[in-house]
Amino acid sequence: MPQPVGGVPSRAAAPPGAPAPPGDRQLRGRYRRIMRFATRVLVHVWWFELVLPRLGLRGLVEGGRAARLQRFARGFFALAVDLGGLMIKVGQFMSSRLDVLPPEITRELEGLQDEVAPESFERIRAQAEAELGMPLEQAYASFDPRPIAAASLGQAHRAQLSPGIAGDVGFTDVVVKVQRPGIAEIVAVDLAALRRVARMLARIRLVSSRVDAPALVEEFATTSLAEIDYLAEAGNAERFRGDFADDDRVAAPEVVWDRTALRVLTLADVTAIKITDVAALRAAGISPDAVANELARVTFQQIFVAGFFHADPHPGNIFVTPAPAGATADAWRLTFVDFGMMGRIDDVLRSGLREFALAVVARDGTALVGSLERLGVLLPGADTEELERAMAASFDRFGGMGVAELRSVDPRELEAFARQFGDTIRSLPFQLPENFLLLIRTISLVSGVTSALNPQFNMWDAVDPFARTVLRGSGGDVIALGQKAVRYATTLARLPQHIDELVTRIDRGQFSIRAPGVERRIGRIESMLGRLISAIVFAALLFSGVLLRRGGDEVLAWVLMVASIVPLVHLALTWRRR
Numbered sequence: 001m002p003q004p005v006g007g008v009p010s011r012a013a014a015p016p017g018a019p020a021p022p023g024d025r026q027l028r029g030r031y032r033r034i035m036r037f038a039t040r041v042l043v044h045v046w047w048f049e050l051v052l053p054r055l056g057l058r059g060l061v062e063g064g065r066a067a068r069l070q071r072f073a074r075g076f077f078a079l080a081v082d083l084g085g086l087m088i089k090v091g092q093f094m095s096s097r098l099d100v101l102p103p104e105i106t107r108e109l110e111g112l113q114d115e116v117a118p119e120s121f122e123r124i125r126a127q128a129e130a131e132l133g134m135p136l137e138q139a140y141a142s143f144d145p146r147p148i149a150a151a152s153l154g155q156a157h158r159a160q161l162s163p164g165i166a167g168d169v170g171f172t173d174v175v176v177k178v179q180r181p182g183i184a185e186i187v188a189v190d191l192a193a194l195r196r197v198a199r200m201l202a203r204i205r206l207v208s209s210r211v212d213a214p215a216l217v218e219e220f221a222t223t224s225l226a227e228i229d230y231l232a233e234a235g236n237a238e239r240f241r242g243d244f245a246d247d248d249r250v251a252a253p254e255v256v257w258d259r260t261a262l263r264v265l266t267l268a269d270v271t272a273i274k275i276t277d278v279a280a281l282r283a284a285g286i287s288p289d290a291v292a293n294e295l296a297r298v299t300f301q302q303i304f305v306a307g308f309f310h311a312d313p314h315p316g317n318i319f320v321t322p323a324p325a326g327a328t329a330d331a332w333r334l335t336f337v338d339f340g341m342m343g344r345i346d347d348v349l350r351s352g353l354r355e356f357a358l359a360v361v362a363r364d365g366t367a368l369v370g371s372l373e374r375l376g377v378l379l380p381g382a383d384t385e386e387l388e389r390a391m392a393a394s395f396d397r398f399g400g401m402g403v404a405e406l407r408s409v410d411p412r413e414l415e416a417f418a419r420q421f422g423d424t425i426r427s428l429p430f431q432l433p434e435n436f437l438l439l440i441r442t443i444s445l446v447s448g449v450t451s452a453l454n455p456q457f458n459m460w461d462a463v464d465p466f467a468r469t470v471l472r473g474s475g476g477d478v479i480a481l482g483q484k485a486v487r488y489a490t491t492l493a494r495l496p497q498h499i500d501e502l503v504t505r506i507d508r509g510q511f512s513i514r515a516p517g518v519e520r521r522i523g524r525i526e527s528m529l530g531r532l533i534s535a536i537v538f539a540a541l542l543f544s545g546v547l548l549r550r551g552g553d554e555v556l557a558w559v560l561m562v563a564s565i566v567p568l569v570h571l572a573l574t575w576r577r578r
Contacts (some may be wrong), residue, residue: 027189030083034193037079041072042200049206066104071490073108084116085183086190086224088152093220096441118150119180127181131261139259153228154179158269165258171268174256178229179263188227191221219434227340230265236339243306250298251335252319272319276452283331284322291320292453296462298334300447303439307345310336311438313445343438365392376433
């Protein structure tokens with residue numbers, strides 16, 4: 001990657017014949033626009049969230065917070081659409097971070113689509129020829145100048161292989177993905193700006209106590225840099241094909257390595273029926289219900305068995321390929337494309353998921369919070385007592401309910417509980433690791449596709465057999481449950497010692513009870529008493545001054561009346577509506 005010079009990365013050396021990347025002036029202008037927007041937002045946050053509350057205007061701040069957040073989100077939406085490049089990806093990334101961003105922001109960014117105007121064909125031609133080291137007419141028998149898709153980082157064209165290569169690979173029709181010229185420099189500039197903003201946020205205690213902004217940016221940078229490495233994407237496609245080599249229901253495009261480079265990716269054209277085109281599926285004699293079942297099975301096979309999953313399974317990236325001529329109608333396949341965003345389930349994540357599942361089964365809020373800490377979801381030093389109480393409340397109210405029973409619960413109760421639970425989560429330094437987030441994103445997208453195919457589809461039924469593999473892990477259910485039993489036995493063995501320590505603390509007067517609800521009420525009472533004292537002092541000084549003035553002591557009277565302004569100002573600043 002280009003090295004930064006004065007905060008803005010310099011231009012990388014382009015291959016001979018490649019189109020010129022954006023000039024330094026353009027890159028610096030882009031960098032300044034991003035930093036101006038970020039600085040403006042940070043100044044607003046500093047003023048409204050730090051300064052005004054200290055002046056006693058917290059009620060005013062809280063009343064206008066939702067509108068301010070929506071205004072910031074709309075401003076970023078407009079900036080991302082105007083700048084394009086990586087900023088659209090940033091907006092999409094932010095819209096998925098429900099763990100660290102309030103819903104006022106995520107909702108506004110949900111509609112940010114990675115669809116931009118296509119690059120001119122002459123620039124695409126120059127980019128492809130520079131990467132492949134030969135004229136386009138020599139690389140392909142034909143190349144359609146009209147793109148079939150144009151995104152912020154690259155665009156795709158249909159083409160046909162020359163007879164020699166087609167004979168080697170066994171097919172002629174291909175899709176060629178070409179990176180937008182200069183996008184590597186733009187990505188470097190955008191990441192430099194984001195890293196600087198993250199360092200600024202890390203110095204603000206209000207933010208740093210709840211989210212590790214630099215770590216968040218580095219996770220995003222890792223994913224983004226992988227998306228512009230087409231050799232890595234080709235490797236992902238090959239691995240995916242290998243994972244499902246023995247599964248006749250799953251397919252992926254074959255990579256044409258002779259026509260693939262860092263910024264050009266050539267794949268077999270596997271375009272077929274879009275997975276959510278229910279009418280086309282039925283016309284081909286394919287049951288949408290069966291497609292939904294298979295999609296769920298294949299998704300959980302990736303997650304729980306292969307440990308390597310497609311993290312962007314939206315409807316445009318999955319086709320249903322009808323059975324070939326001469327085969328039975330039921331021999332259709334699910335064909336996945338676009339392997340730039342992939343997730344991995346490593347041993348740490350697998351172990352954490354197993355502990356999480358065991359805690360849910362046991363309805364153990366403390367163990368569940370512990371599993372979240374081991375997964376890296378909760379940052380070090382988090383006060384988890386409120387979260388444990390929220391988990392315990394959810395187990396008490398909804399634990400053991402099936403989907404049908406949950407549907408019978410009053411929606412207003414569910415909404416109120418979800419709002420309260422969400423507030424608890426956002427009050428903690430709660431930050432999902434990248435692979436955990438990709439896992440949630442994947443299941444969410446697949447759930448949406450299966451619902452479009454079959455509104456009655458139940459994801460719980462589909463995940464059950466695969467979730468059992470997580471519970472078993474490498475040593476089986478017995479070992480996992482045995483370890484849990486040992487922990488409980490250890491706790492019981494230490495119980496007499498804990499009781500003795502508790503009695504000793506009570507005798508010494510060191511025993512205290514934490515009750516956040518009571519503490520908040522006491523805080524409100526203290527504030528009310530402070531305002532009452534200010535009112536009393538103001539009245540006493542003012543009336544004393546009036547009486548002394550009538551008695552003829554003008555100087556002391558005016559001193560007291562002027563002094564009464566101080567408690568009056570304090571009373572005005574600290575007054576809040578209930």
